[in-house]
Amino acid sequence: MAQEHPASGESTSLQFIPLGGLGEIGMNCFCLQQDGQILVVDCGIGFPDDDVGVDVVHPDFDWLTENASSIVGLFITHGHEDHIGAIPFFIDGLGSEIPIYAPRHALELIRSRLEQKGRRIPKLQRVDCGQSYQVGDFLVEPIEVAHSIIDATALHIQTKIGSIIHTGDFDLDEVQPAGHLTNGRRFRQLGDEGVRLLLSDSTNVVREQRSGHEGDVGVALKELIAAQTGRVVVGLFSSNVHRLDQLVKIALSSRRRLCLLGRSLRKQFEIAMKLGVIDVPPHCLIPPESLADLPPEQVLVLAGGSQGEGPSALRRLSLAQHPLLRLEKGDTVLFSSRVIPGNERGVAVMKNDFLRQGVKVQDQKNAPQLHVSGHASREEQRKMIEWVRPQTFIPVHGTLYHMQAHELLARDLGVSSTFTIENGQVVSLEEAQAYRAGSVPAGKVRVAYGGQTLDARTRRHRIELGRNGVVSVSVVINQQGEMIAGPQLRSYGVPGLERDGLRASIEKIICEKVKDKVGQASLSLSEVIRRAVRSEIYRLSGVKPPVEVHLHRTGADKV
Ligand SMILES: [Zn+2]
Ligand SMILES: [Zn+2]
Structure with a gap:
C-alpha cells in the first residue's frame, strides 16, 4: 500500500522514526528528523510481558543516545505512563540535557517523578493549547483533545515538508464533566490549509462506536x-x-x-x-x-x-x-x-x-x-481523518492488527499514501512523496524490580529457573582423587527429586564418575559429573534443570 523505492533528487526530506508504540499498546515514543535535527515526541513505558520480576519496559534508546547532539527537544502529549514513564531512563542515558515541553498536568507528574528518583531536573517548559513553540526548526502547537486524563493534547508540527498532525491519545466524547472537549474546529481548519502527514491513535479501531460518555x-x-x-x-x-x-x-x-x-x-x-x-x-x-x-x-x-x-x-x-x-x-x-x-x-x-x-x-x-474508554472508536477515527484529509497517513498507538485496520479505514476514506510500520522502521517524506527508508535499531529494555536492566541472558536464566528449577552438587576429593565428603545434592524447584530413591540413584552416579577419575579425556571431572547428573535427572523426572557442580580438592588451591 506504499511506495517502497527511495526517492531521488536533493529535495528536503523528513524522517518519521518510531521507537515505541507501533506494534504494541504502550511504550510510546517517536522521532521526527529533518536537516540533522531530531524532535522526540513522548517517552513512555509498557507493561511487562512476562512474569520474571520485570518492573517496567521502556524503548531501547540506543539510536537516540548515539544521536544525542541532534536532539532539539522532547515534546509530551499528556501525562499517561505510556507517554511519560520512560523519561528518567531516557535522560539517564543522554550525555547532554534536553528541554522537555509538556502540558500543565503532565509537567507536574514529570517533575514529581524526577524529584522522587533524585534526578537532576532538566529545563521543563509548560505548554498551552493555542500557542506555538519553536523547538529547533520545528514549530509545535498543542491542540486540546478529550481523553481519560486532563490536559491531553494533539500536536500540530510545522516542518520543512509541511504540516504534521499527531492526534496523541484522543476521543471525541462530547459529555466530559470538566468540559475538556476535542477542538474539532482547529483540526478542520488545519485540514483546509493542507496537512502533509496524519499520525492517529489506533487503539479502539475494532469498536465501531463509543460505548458511553x-x-x-x-x-x-x-x-x-x-x-x-x-x-x-x-x-x-x-x-x-x-x-x-x-x-x-x-x-x-x-x-x-x-x-x-x-x-x-x-x-x-x-x-x-x-x-x-x-x-x-x-x-x-x-x-x-x-x-x-x-x-x-x-x-x-x-x-x-x-x-x-x-x-x-x-x-x-x-x-x-x-x-x-x-x-x-x-x-x-x-x-x-x-x-x-x-x-x-x-x-x-x-x-x-x-x-x-x-x-x-x-x-x-x-x-x-x-467505565468508558478514552480512545477514539472507529467512528471517531473516521471523523478525524475526514477533518484533516492528510496527504499521507500513518497509524500509531496500536498492535499490528489495530494499525492495519486503521490504515484500511484511511484508504477507504480516500487517502492514497499510507504506511503501516512498526518500531524502528523509517518512513521518509518529501513535499510530494513518501517512501520506506530502512530502519534504525529499536527494541524493548526490561528493568527488573530494584532498578537493574534485565539483559537477555539474565532473563533467559530467570525463565529457565522458573520452568525447570536448579540443582547443585558438592563433591570434596583429596589429592589422590578419592571422595572424602559428599556428594551433597541440593535442588530447588525440581519436582520429585527429594525422594530418597531418586536422590540415591543420582549420588551413586556421582560416586561412579569420581571413581573413574579421568572421565572422558577431553572433559574436566566437574563437567563429567554435571552431564551425568543432568541426564540422570532427565531419565528420572523428565526435566533438564541447570546443574551446578562445586568440586573441592583438599590440599590444593585450585578447585
Ligand atoms: Zn493516554
Ligand atoms: Zn497512550
Whole structure:
C-alpha cells in the first residue's frame, strides 16, 4: 500500500522514526528528523510481558543516545505512563540535557517523578493549547483533545515538508464533566490549509462506536454507590482525574468518607489539588489508618491496581493481606476500569479472590456504564481523518492488527499514501512523496524490580529457573582423587527429586564418575559429573534443570 523505492533528487526530506508504540499498546515514543535535527515526541513505558520480576519496559534508546547532539527537544502529549514513564531512563542515558515541553498536568507528574528518583531536573517548559513553540526548526502547537486524563493534547508540527498532525491519545466524547472537549474546529481548519502527514491513535479501531460518555460514568457510579450498605471500594486508573473529581463529589453527597489506597493515587490527588482541578474538603478525606474506626456504610475507598498488579492496594485487598483494611461480606468492589489486553488472567483471578471473601464485584460486564474508554472508536477515527484529509497517513498507538485496520479505514476514506510500520522502521517524506527508508535499531529494555536492566541472558536464566528449577552438587576429593565428603545434592524447584530413591540413584552416579577419575579425556571431572547428573535427572523426572557442580580438592588451591 506504499511506495517502497527511495526517492531521488536533493529535495528536503523528513524522517518519521518510531521507537515505541507501533506494534504494541504502550511504550510510546517517536522521532521526527529533518536537516540533522531530531524532535522526540513522548517517552513512555509498557507493561511487562512476562512474569520474571520485570518492573517496567521502556524503548531501547540506543539510536537516540548515539544521536544525542541532534536532539532539539522532547515534546509530551499528556501525562499517561505510556507517554511519560520512560523519561528518567531516557535522560539517564543522554550525555547532554534536553528541554522537555509538556502540558500543565503532565509537567507536574514529570517533575514529581524526577524529584522522587533524585534526578537532576532538566529545563521543563509548560505548554498551552493555542500557542506555538519553536523547538529547533520545528514549530509545535498543542491542540486540546478529550481523553481519560486532563490536559491531553494533539500536536500540530510545522516542518520543512509541511504540516504534521499527531492526534496523541484522543476521543471525541462530547459529555466530559470538566468540559475538556476535542477542538474539532482547529483540526478542520488545519485540514483546509493542507496537512502533509496524519499520525492517529489506533487503539479502539475494532469498536465501531463509543460505548458511553465520561459524564455518564459519574451518574452510574453515584447510583451504584448509593445502593450499597457496606464499604465500597472503587478500583480505577489513578490518572483519570475527571473520575477522581466525580468520586469526591459522590463521597460528599453520599455521606461517605473518602480514603485513598495506593501511592500513585495519592500522588495524582496531590497534583490535581495543587493544580486546583480537584477540591477536597479536609473532613472528606481520611487517612488509611482511620478506616478501622468508621462504620462500613460511611466508607468509600479508591484503590489503584485495577489490572491486578502484584503489590497494588487492590490486589492485596483481594487476598485479605492489606495491613489497614479487611473487606467482609456485604462490602462491594466496583471496577471502574477496563482490562488492558494481556492482563485478563490476573484480573480474573483477583475478582474471584474478592468473591471468595463474600465481597460483591461489579465491573463492565455486569454494569457496562462503570467505565468508558478514552480512545477514539472507529467512528471517531473516521471523523478525524475526514477533518484533516492528510496527504499521507500513518497509524500509531496500536498492535499490528489495530494499525492495519486503521490504515484500511484511511484508504477507504480516500487517502492514497499510507504506511503501516512498526518500531524502528523509517518512513521518509518529501513535499510530494513518501517512501520506506530502512530502519534504525529499536527494541524493548526490561528493568527488573530494584532498578537493574534485565539483559537477555539474565532473563533467559530467570525463565529457565522458573520452568525447570536448579540443582547443585558438592563433591570434596583429596589429592589422590578419592571422595572424602559428599556428594551433597541440593535442588530447588525440581519436582520429585527429594525422594530418597531418586536422590540415591543420582549420588551413586556421582560416586561412579569420581571413581573413574579421568572421565572422558577431553572433559574436566566437574563437567563429567554435571552431564551425568543432568541426564540422570532427565531419565528420572523428565526435566533438564541447570546443574551446578562445586568440586573441592583438599590440599590444593585450585578447585
Ligand atoms: Zn493516554
Ligand atoms: Zn497512550
